[in-house]
Amino acid sequence: QVQLVESGGGLVQAGGSLRLSCAASGRAFSTYAAGWFRQAPGKEREFLGGIIRGGGSTYYADSVKGRFTISRDNTRNMVYLQMDSLKPEDTAVYYCAVDQSLHQLVIVNPESWGQGTQVTVSS
Numbered sequence: 001q002v003q004l005v006e007s008g009g010g011l012v013q014a015g016g017s018l019r020l021s022c023a024a025s026g027r028a029f030s031t032y033a034a035g036w037f038r039q040a041p042g043k044e045r046e047f048l049g050g051i052i053r054g055g056g057s058t059y060y061a062d063s064v065k066g067r068f069t070i071s072r073d074n075t076r077n078m079v080y081l082q083m084d085s086l087k088p089e090d091t092a093v094y095y096c097a098v099d100q101s102l103h104q105l106v107i108v109n110p111e112s113w114g115q116g117t118q119v120t121v122s123s
Contacts, residue, residue, distance in 0.1 A: 002026040002098050004113045009094060009117030012086055016121075020081040022096030022114055029098070030074040032055075035105035036081045038092035038119075045095070050109045051079065059102070086121045094119050 008020040020036070035050035039103040049060040051070045058070050079096055094117050097110035104110055 002029060002032060004096050004098065004112055006094065006096050006114045006117040009119045011120045011122060014086060014088055014121055016086050017082070017084045018086065018119060020083070020094055020096075020117060020119075021091060022067040022079040022081075024077040024079070024098065027063035029077040032098035032111075033102040033105055034070075034072055034096060034098045035102075035110065036068075036070060036079075037095045037097060037108065038091075039088075039095070039116075040092040043092075045090050045108055046092075047106055047108050048081070048094075050102050052102060059106070082118070086119075088121045088123045090121050091120065092119060093117065 003025045005023045037045050038049045040044040048064050050069045051058045051072050055072045067085045072079045096114045098112050099110040
């Protein structure tokens with residue numbers, strides 16, 4: 001199984017940017033699709049976007065399309081989430097996850113989760 005550790009969260013003003021990182025270890029990371037999610041207090045965990053194994057294609061939820069960008073570096077076992085034009089409603093705990101199937105990421109049922117990193121956007 002793949003172990004995941006997120007980093008890069010913090011406090012940012014509305015309109016600002018943050019880049020989250022997710023470091024993977026364990027089984028062959030390059031064989032997994034990867035995704036980013038978030039969970040705000042009192043809300044369900046939400047799929048934000050995913051990237052296929054080779055990194056050639058990405059998919060985004062409408063709520064973040066055009067503002068968030070997912071990328072990966074399989075040589076370093078890393079996945080990134082670049083977040084621009086942040087809004088107060090983006091405040092949440094952000095998680096990365098992996099699965100052999102992108103579909104499992106989309107339905108928020110991945111094989112492995114990270115522990116999450118807090119992002120707070122002030123108005």
